[in-house]
Amino acid sequence: xxxxxxxxxxxxxxxxxxxxxxxxxxxxxxxxxxxxxxxxxxxxxxxxxxxxxxxxxxxxxxxxxxxxxxxxxxxxxxxxxxxxxxxxxxxxxxxxxxxxxxxxxxxxxxxxxxxxxxxxxxxxxxxxxxxxxxxxxxxxxxxxxxxxxxxxxxxxxxxxxxxxxxxxxxxxxxxxxxxxxxxxxxxxxxxxxxxxxxxxxxxxxxxxxxxxxxxxxxxxxxxxxxxxxxxxxxxxxxxxxxxxxxxxxxxxxxxxxxxxxxxxxxxxxxxxxxxxxxxxxxxxxxxxxxxxxxxxxxxxxxxxxxxxxxxxxxxxxxxxxxxxxxxxxxxxxxxxxxxxxxxxxxxxxxxxxxxxxxxxxxxxxxxxxxxxxxxxxxxxxxxxxxxx
Numbered sequence: 001x002x003x004x005x006x007x008x009x010x011x012x013x014x015x016x017x018x019x020x021x022x023x024x025x026x027x028x029x030x031x032x033x034x035x036x037x038x039x040x041x042x043x044x045x046x047x048x049x050x051x052x053x054x055x056x057x058x059x060x061x062x063x064x065x066x067x068x069x070x071x072x073x074x075x076x077x078x079x080x081x082x083x084x085x086x087x088x089x090x091x092x093x094x095x096x097x098x099x100x101x102x103x104x105x106x107x108x109x110x111x112x113x114x115x116x117x118x119x120x121x122x123x124x125x126x127x128x129x130x131x132x133x134x135x136x137x138x139x140x141x142x143x144x145x146x147x148x149x150x151x152x153x154x155x156x157x158x159x160x161x162x163x164x165x166x167x168x169x170x171x172x173x174x175x176x177x178x179x180x181x182x183x184x185x186x187x188x189x190x191x192x193x194x195x196x197x198x199x200x201x202x203x204x205x206x207x208x209x210x211x212x213x214x215x216x217x218x219x220x221x222x223x224x225x226x227x228x229x230x231x232x233x234x235x236x237x238x239x240x241x242x243x244x245x246x247x248x249x250x251x252x253x254x255x256x257x258x259x260x261x262x263x264x265x266x267x268x269x270x271x272x273x274x275x276x277x278x279x280x281x282x283x284x285x286x287x288x289x290x291x292x293x294x295x296x297x298x299x300x301x302x303x304x305x306x307x308x309x310x311x312x313x314x315x316x317x318x319x320x321x322x323x324x325x326x327x328x329x330x331x332x333x334x335x336x337x338x339x340x341x342x343x344x345x346x347x348x349x350x351x352x353x354x355x356x357x358x359x360x361x362x363x364x365x366x367x368x369x370x371x372x373x374x375x376x377x378x379x380x381x382x383x384x385x386x387x388x
Contacts, residue, residue: 001125002075003086004044005035006067006114007386010057011050013346018156020185020216028057029349030110033386034117036086038125047121048373048383051113052293052322053346054264061110066095070114085125088118089299104268108296115297116326116371124370131365134333138302147331148338149363150210151175152323152345154182154199162198169202175343176358179208179235184225185216193228206233215239215265219248226256236261236287243275250280261287264321267295269304276311283312287337291321292330305334323350325371332365339363348378 008030015024034047051058070078073094080087095111123130135143151172154165169180182199184192196211203209211234217225222240229237236259241248243262253260260281266272272290275281281288288308292301305315316337320327323342331339341358342350353366353375366372373380 001079001084001086002037003034003070003078003121004037005033006062006070006117007033007035008057008059008062008067009386010059011349011382013053013349015346017345018186019183019212019214020156021214024053024346026056027053029053029055030057030059030062030113031383031386032062032113032117033383034114034121035387036121036125040124040127044387045121045124046387047117047119047124047370048380048386049113049117049120049293049326049371050324050349051109052291052324052326053342053349054291054321055105055109055294058110058113061107062114066107066110066114069094069097086118086122088115088122088297091115091118092297092299104271104296108267109294112293112295112297112300115299116293119298120370120373127369129365129367129369130329130371131332134298134329135335138305139333139335142335144332144335144365146362146364147328147336148179148361149177149328149341149358150179150181150319150338150361151177151341151343152181152212154180154195155345156183156186162195165195166198166202169199172343173202176360177341178361179210181210181212181238181340183214184211184229185213185221189221189224189228192225196229196232196234200232207235210235210238210261212238212261213240215242217241219251222248222252223255226252230256230258234258238262238287238289239265243279244271246275246278246280249275250278253280253282253286259285259287261289261319263287263289264291264294266290269300269307272304273307273311276308276313283314283317286317288313288318289321289340290318291327293322293326298330301330302334325352325366325373325376328352328363328365329371348376348382352376 238261
């Protein structure tokens with residue numbers, strides 16, 4: 001068996017959303033198909049992925065370096081020990097040939113997206129949902145049937161009123177979510193505090209609300225927000241500053257007793273470890289949010305988890321960024337703390353299978369082979385042309 005082709009196309013998100021730092025009006029994503037010579041139900045097995053949201057399409061690196069390396073490799077060198085399926089760890093090593101250390105984000109997203117598509121193909125060849133394969137390999141065989149899922153909302157819209165914001169949050173509660181997240185940093189502090197209080201009037205408890213500043217703040221604003229938010233007992237305060245500003249992160253952690261969260265903009269195990277060493281994060285309360293398709297993929301994510309475990313972190317502190325079926329399977333397979341959801345936010349690239357339902361804050365894991373993009377009609381409509 002062998003990989004016969006890998007194809008990529010850039011697709012616009014077509015989103016008018018805005019957080020505190022930027023809008024998504026130009027945002028694109030790379031959709032990838034890994035086509036194998038294995039035939040199931042009369043068609044070649046193909047694995048799919050996209051590079052999550054928040055980073056632009058990266059097809060140039062794929063086509064110039066990573067896809068050719070895979071297609072030039074001896075097909076047998078990319079197979080598992082049984083010779084009956086692809087080994088993602090070997091494909092990752094193949095893509096990393098002749099790559100210099102450091103400079104991770106230049107390549108981590110392209111590599112990670114292809115690697116996740118490889119996993120989709122592997123699970124389909126095995127006839128298993130991806131989360132079950134991951135649980136067997138990386139979680140001692142402990143297979144979950146559902147995962148905790150919170151909703152990322154509270155975006156900024158022109159003309160938005162506090163009632164509009166509250167109505168949005170009520171819709172999420174009515175949809176089955178029990179924990180919500182909202183944006184901060186896009187308005188002056190006093191107005192953002194009023195927004196937080198308006199949402200808390202709906203939720204009733206700060207433990208059910210997280211806030212996200214999208215790395216907006218410098219020192220003065222970050223400390224001011226930390227002091228203003230502290231009395232509310234929020235679930236977490238996300239990305240108060242750039243995650244590579246370790247000194248400022250450590251200062252904020254020293255001033256804010258509640259949980260901090262970060263990691264979606266870190267693209268290597270080394271960057272996450274430096275944050276652990278120098279950023280003041282606390283394993284007993286803080287949250288790590290690495291986005292595996294943007295950080296070299298699932299194999300490297302397992303290595304990041306191993307590193308975090310050596311620093312005393314539990315998997316329950318891991319909430320992968322993404323809000324899609326890839327992060328859902330990864331959360332369930334590795335036994336992590338929870339998954340993010342973006343209902344109705346990023347068009348076809350946000351959300352889960354069309355038949356997915358959230359009940360009391362939990363989402364049942366799908367049983368379709370692979371990641372199950374085929375059960376998400378709008379998204380699969382963007383993927384299917386790659387194999388036709």
